[in-house]
Amino acid sequence: xxxxxxxxxxxxxxxxxxxxxxxxxxxxxxxxxxxxxxxxxxxxxxxxxxxxxxxxxxxxxxxxxxxxxxxxxxxxxxxxxxxxxxxxxxxxxxxxxxxxxxxxxxxxxxxxxxxxxxxxxxxxxxxxxxxxxxxxxxxxxxxxxxxxxxxxxxxxxxxxxxxxxxxxxxxxxxxxxxxxxxxxxxxxxxxxxxxxxxxxxxxxxxxxxxxxxxxxxxxxxxxxxxxxxxxxxxxxxxxxxxxxxxxxxxxxxxxxxxxxxxxxxxxxxxxxxxxxxxxxxxxxxxxxxxxxxxxxxxxxxxxxxxxxxxxx
Numbered sequence: 243x244x245x246x247x248x249x250x251x252x253x254x255x256x257x258x259x260x261x262x263x264x265x266x267x268x269x270x271x272x273x274x275x276x277x278x279x280x281x282x283x284x285x286x287x288x289x290x291x292x293x294x295x296x297x298x299x300x301x302x303x304x305x306x307x308x309x310x311x312x313x314x315x316x317x318x319x320x321x322x323x324x325x326x327x328x329x330x331x332x333x334x335x336x337x338x339x340x341x342x343x344x345x346x347x348x349x350x351x352x353x354x355x356x357x358x359x360x361x362x363x364x365x366x367x368x369x370x371x372x373x374x375x376x377x378x379x380x381x382x383x384x385x386x387x388x389x390x391x392x393x394x395x396x397x398x399x400x401x402x403x404x405x406x407x408x409x410x411x412x413x414x415x416x417x418x419x420x421x422x423x424x425x426x427x428x429x430x431x432x433x434x435x436x437x438x439x440x441x442x443x444x445x446x447x448x449x450x451x452x453x454x455x456x457x458x459x460x461x462x463x464x465x466x467x468x469x470x471x472x473x474x475x476x477x478x479x480x481x482x483x484x485x486x487x488x489x490x491x492x493x494x495x496x497x498x499x500x501x502x503x504x505x506x507x508x509x510x511x512x513x514x515x516x517x518x519x520x521x522x523x524x525x526x527x528x529x530x531x532x533x534x535x536x537x538x539x540x541x542x543x544x545x546x547x548x549x550x551x552x553x554x
Contacts, residue, residue: 243520243552244273248315248474248529248543252280252354253287257302259535260294264303266538267310270545274343276309276529279318282354285494296543304338306377312338315439315474315529316420319371320360324378324398332383332409338409344379344509345418345439348372367397369426374398375434376417376434383414403539424448424454433457439529442503448473449523473519475531476504479512479544482522489540493533503533505530509547516552 251260253352263283264275279296283289300312312334316342317327335342336553348368349355355362363371374395385391385405393400409415419431420439428451431438438455439449452471460468478493478500480486500506505515505528532541 315344
């Protein structure tokens with residue numbers, strides 16, 4: 243099972259804070275370091291020192307790491323035009339030597355749009371725009387060198403583009419689609435995604451959504467096994483119950499609630515819990531949401547005491 247560290251820097255993190263977590267995760271042997279794409283803190287947090295742009299951050303990390311994969315879970319299609327997004331991700335892929343992945347979603351947090359002057363259309367239009375963005379971004383990347391790319395949609399038109407720059411990864415960096423939508427989300431995953439992710443949900447909900455992705459793949463003649471299945475869950479992992487309680491308290495959560503809805507407990511308990519997730523949902527990848535970015539010991543503990551047991 244791939245273990246990936248996932249953070250929410252809009253809650254209050256500088257670039258240097260994120261760099262410390264990413265380099266710790268790389269040294270500990272994690273598969274990837276991912277971050278959210280938000281501009282406003284949630285849940286009453288101050289958000290200080292302020293938001294950081296996801297692809298500026300990833301570009302910086304690309305030059306300060308050497309092995310770990312880097313990506314977004316997920317970019318909001320409302321934040322960027324598809325052409326400039328394709329350029330930014332392709333450049334970051336070059337800067338990293340081919341280690342980036344793009345998670346792309348429709349966007350949902352209306353308050354951050356209002357706070358930074360970003361238009362926030364209704365949900366139908368957001369999904370329409372997401373569909374066109376996925377078409378354009380992957381189309382630009384996949385256009386053979388020397389050829390041109392054009393697209394005519396309801397919201398975006400691309401005319402005679404040289405489709406540059408090209409990413410290192412061919413045909414393009416992996417695209418991640420995720421969410422709980424019962425129709426359009428699985429259909430987009432079947433068309434465009436290398437990976438489908440469901441965040442912060444019970445096992446039965448996740449398994450049902452994966453089944454919808456399977457059906458959407460079959461409907462277009464794609465092998466569902468081509469799509470990696472993943473989840474994202476909050477972590478509070480310790481050497482003993484006292485350490486687990488301290489870590490849960492540090493992020494304002496209760497241990498019992500996190501045991502039910504996240505990945506919480508002693509290392510032995512967490513090994514069993516991850517095994518249950520794999521058995522009941524078929525996941526092969528999990529994004530461990532680290533909410534206390536100062537807690538590098540937890541990152542190292544999971545790598546040393548949990549990860550080696552998952553392959554047995």
